[in-house]
Amino acid sequence: MQKIDLATQTLREMNATLQAQKDQTNATQWDIENPRGAHAIAVGLDAPIEVTVRGSTGYYCAGMNKQATVHVTGSAGPGVAENMMSGTVIIDGDASQYAGATGRGGLLVIKGNAASRCGISMKGIDIVVQGNIGHMSAFMGQAGNLVVCGDAGDALGDSLYEARLFVRGSVKSLGADCVEKEVRPEHLEILRDLLERAGIDAKPEEFRRYGSARKLYNFDVDNAAAY
Amino acid sequence: MNEHDKRIPQTVPIQSATFSNPINAEIRRAAATGIYDIRGGGAKRKVPHFDDLLFLGASISRYPLEGYREKCDTSVTLGTRFAKNPIKLDIPITIAGMSFGALSAQAKEALGRGASAAGTSTTTGDGGMTEEERGHSKTLVYQYLPSRYGMNPDDLRRADAIEIVVGQGAKPGGGGMLLGQKISDRVAEMRTLPKGIDQRSACRHPDWTGPDDLEIKILELREITGWRVPIYVKVGGTRPYYDTALAVKAGADVVVLDGMQGGTAATQDVFIENVGLPTLACIRPAVRALQDLGMHREVQLIVSGGIRTGADVAKAMALGADAVAIGTAALIALGDNDPKWEAEYQKLGTTTGAYDDWHEGRDPAGITTQDPELAARLDPVEAGRRLRNYLKVMTLEAQTIARACGHNHLHNLEPEDLCALTMEAAAMAQIPLAGTDWYPGKPGTGY
Numbered sequence: 021m022q023k024i025d026l027a028t029q030t031l032r033e034m035n036a037t038l039q040a041q042k043d044q045t046n047a048t049q050w051d052i053e054n055p056r057g058a059h060a061i062a063v064g065l066d067a068p069i070e071v072t073v074r075g076s077t078g079y080y081c082a083g084m085n086k087q088a089t090v091h092v093t094g095s096a097g098p099g100v101a102e103n104m105m106s107g108t109v110i111i112d113g114d115a116s117q118y119a120g121a122t123g124r125g126g127l128l129v130i131k132g133n134a135a136s137r138c139g140i141s142m143k144g145i146d147i148v149v150q151g152n153i154g155h156m157s158a159f160m161g162q163a164g165n166l167v168v169c170g171d172a173g174d175a176l177g178d179s180l181y182e183a184r185l186f187v188r189g190s191v192k193s194l195g196a197d198c199v200e201k202e203v204r205p206e207h208l209e210i211l212r213d214l215l216e217r218a219g220i221d222a223k224p225e226e227f228r229r230y231g232s233a234r235k236l237y238n239f240d241v242d243n244a245a246a247y
Numbered sequence: 248m249n250e251h252d253k254r255i256p257q258t259v260p261i262q263s264a265t266f267s268n269p270i271n272a273e274i275r276r277a278a279a280t281g282i283y284d285i286r287g288g289g290a291k292r293k294v295p296h297f298d299d300l301l302f303l304g305a306s307i308s309r310y311p312l313e314g315y316r317e318k319c320d321t322s323v324t325l326g327t328r329f330a331k332n333p334i335k336l337d338i339p340i341t342i343a344g345m346s347f348g349a350l351s352a353q354a355k356e357a358l359g360r361g362a363s364a365a366g367t368s369t370t371t372g373d374g375g376m377t378e379e380e381r382g383h384s385k386t387l388v389y390q391y392l393p394s395r396y397g398m399n400p401d402d403l404r405r406a407d408a409i410e411i412v413v414g415q416g417a418k419p420g421g422g423g424m425l426l427g428q429k430i431s432d433r434v435a436e437m438r439t440l441p442k443g444i445d446q447r448s449a450c451r452h453p454d455w456t457g458p459d460d461l462e463i464k465i466l467e468l469r470e471i472t473g474w475r476v477p478i479y480v481k482v483g484g485t486r487p488y489y490d491t492a493l494a495v496k497a498g499a500d501v502v503v504l505d506g507m508q509g510g511t512a513a514t515q516d517v518f519i520e521n522v523g524l525p526t527l528a529c530i531r532p533a534v535r536a537l538q539d540l541g542m543h544r545e546v547q548l549i550v551s552g553g554i555r556t557g558a559d560v561a562k563a564m565a566l567g568a569d570a571v572a573i574g575t576a577a578l579i580a581l582g583d584n585d586p587k588w589e590a591e592y593q594k595l596g597t598t599t600g601a602y603d604d605w606h607e608g609r610d611p612a613g614i615t616t617q618d619p620e621l622a623a624r625l626d627p628v629e630a631g632r633r634l635r636n637y638l639k640v641m642t643l644e645a646q647t648i649a650r651a652c653g654h655n656h657l658h659n660l661e662p663e664d665l666c667a668l669t670m671e672a673a674a675m676a677q678i679p680l681a682g683t684d685w686y687p688g689k690p691g692t693g694y
């Protein structure tokens with residue numbers, strides 16, 4: 021286990037050290053101590069390493085992550101795992117706005133709640149939230165899966181493209197062009213897999229699925245009110 | 248008295264200046280289709296511009312440099328504030344960000360070739376980085392846009408600079424648009440979208456709002472790229488003083504300021520023509536912001552929007568810009584709107600010089616299209632050569648003017664080298680009206 025203490029080392033030193041790890045590194049376990057809400061912790065990683073951040077983080081923790089597993093034992097500020105490409109990011113606490121924004125791959129697990137715009141513009145990432153999510157989540161979501169074990173706020177999936185949304189609890193309102201869709205066996209399979217990988221005990225059958233009605237895909241004046 | 252003489256004199260038919268033919272045609276078009284007009288290009292209306300400024304040239308109080316003998320440097324370094332590897336360009340004319348998707352792969356390659364041959368940079372756009380342009384661009388600026396199409400850390404790291412796009416002059420406050428016709432398999436894949444759908448790019452970034460967030464976003468991008476490359480912030484011309492100041496505060500190395508004449512691939516005509524400030528009106532407030540912060544020349548200013556000639560380059564620089572960027576002019580140099588395609592423009596209901604339906608993807612010149620047959624019309628090598636020639640000519644023109652004003656570097660051009668032809672230009676550029684020492688709003692003159 022390697023340790024980096026942000027009380028004595030700089031953000032630059034920490035990120036440079038983690039970014040320097042290559043595919044075959046033997047230093048696979050890293051502990052980041054005293055994060056104290058610092059921004060841009062463990063960003064731009066690209067090696068199969070496991071990083072545990074002992075505490076809470078500021079903005080953009082694990083931004084653009086590739087391959088690495090980043091585990092935050094506290095809560096995460098805005099934009100956690102933004103534009104993640106692959107790997108896994110786990111937040112034990114809550115996540116602020118824009119969690120997983122524009123993520124293109126990998127798995128983001130939030131054990132607490134996520135604030136507004138969770139999964140905004142998601143492009144292939146899988147996001148599993150054990151608690152609730154805020155308003156405008158999955159806005160313009162293009163691809164990937166957003167699984168919410170609690171409730172969803174207003175305007176879920178507004179202007180959605182092809183991202184799949186699964187919510188176990190209530191949905192305060194659906195955004196423009198987002199509709200409830202039938203849960204088919206392949207969706208139960210996706211849910212089973214994601215819940216298992218997220219380590220969350222919930223039954224796939226309890227979720228409802230939401231997706232794009234695809235009515236806004238090409239402009240039609242009769243849909244003008246929805247624009 | 249014959250019949251003719253008995254006729255009562257008629258009034259001649261008078262067209263309304265308010266309800267002009269183009270306006271009436273647009274009303275009929277809107278009534279027939281129910282959708283606003285979308286087009287490419289920049290504002291077509293006449294606004295005060297660089298044409299309204301003149302250089303004074305040398306006189307008894309200043310002596311000129313010998314046209315072909317004495318050196319007049321044109322180089323510029325961008326990103327000296329924080330980046331470990333600032334960009335050094337031979338000429339201060341860069342190629343603005345234009346997306347693959349809006350432009351064909353051949354056009355992107357040609358831009359890279361032409362820019363590299365002329366010793367300058369080119370820029371990606373709203374669609375990610377293509378191999379063609381990375382391969383053919385010695386210096387490539389990678390745009391970080393609200394849509395984040397194709398965004399990935401590997402391309403970030405192989406970029407020579409990053410440009411965070413907050414806005415564009417053609418549509419400050421507006422997002423992007425790529426209509427279904429142009430979403431080919433390759434474009435769809437790069438953007439993670441279904442083929443053939445209208446693709447809307449968001450108007451603001453998904454994971455930050457405001458200058459405090461921007462500062463943290465810049466920190467993140469610097470951490471991901473090891474503080475190596477310069478970070479630019481591009482804004483549309485609206486509140487240039489404050490936007491420039493806030494970009495500096497947020498940690499930008501370079502501010503890119505794009506006026507309302509700046510081109511776009513596709514935006515509502517009403518937006519292009521009615522939102523934003525003319526380029527001429529943007530430069531002085533931005534420079535003043537940099538000066539007020541003690542950052543002029545430390546944070547570089549790139550100006551764009553309607554730059555066409557070496558005179559425009561020299562005027563922008565005399566007003567305080569460090570460099571300029573060109574979009575539309577570069578496309579014309581490649582072959583856009585060339586009279587040789589007139590018969591085809593006619594078939595599309597338009598004419599050479601007016602063709603702006605770039606969003607429809609049927610560009611006869613093969614530039615603003617994803618149609619493989621049309622795109623194949625553009626030879627990237629030949630088109631790249633034309634762009635290089637054009638960039639060289641603009642540079643020579645700017646040097647000619649600078650030497651005539653007695654400067655051995657384009658950066659030494661200054662407001663005192665200029666006079667204004669109109670009151671509007673004088674007011675906007677804060678340059679004295681020709682033959683006077685006065686401009687509207689000049690402090691201490693009582694006006």
Ligand SMILES: Cc1cc2nc3c(=O)[nH]c(=O)nc-3n(C[C@H](O)[C@H](O)[C@H](O)COP(=O)(O)O)c2cc1C
Pocket residue numbers: 287288289343344345346349350371372373374390412414415416481505508509510511512551552553554572573574575576605615
């Ligand atoms: C075809 C085309 C595509 C463009 N695409 C982008 C883009 O993707 N991102 C961006 O920031 N600006 C884009 N722009 C704007 C240019 O970067 C630049 O601001 C503008 O063209 C400068 O004005 P000019 O065309 O008068 O030279 C585009 C412009 C054109 C003409």
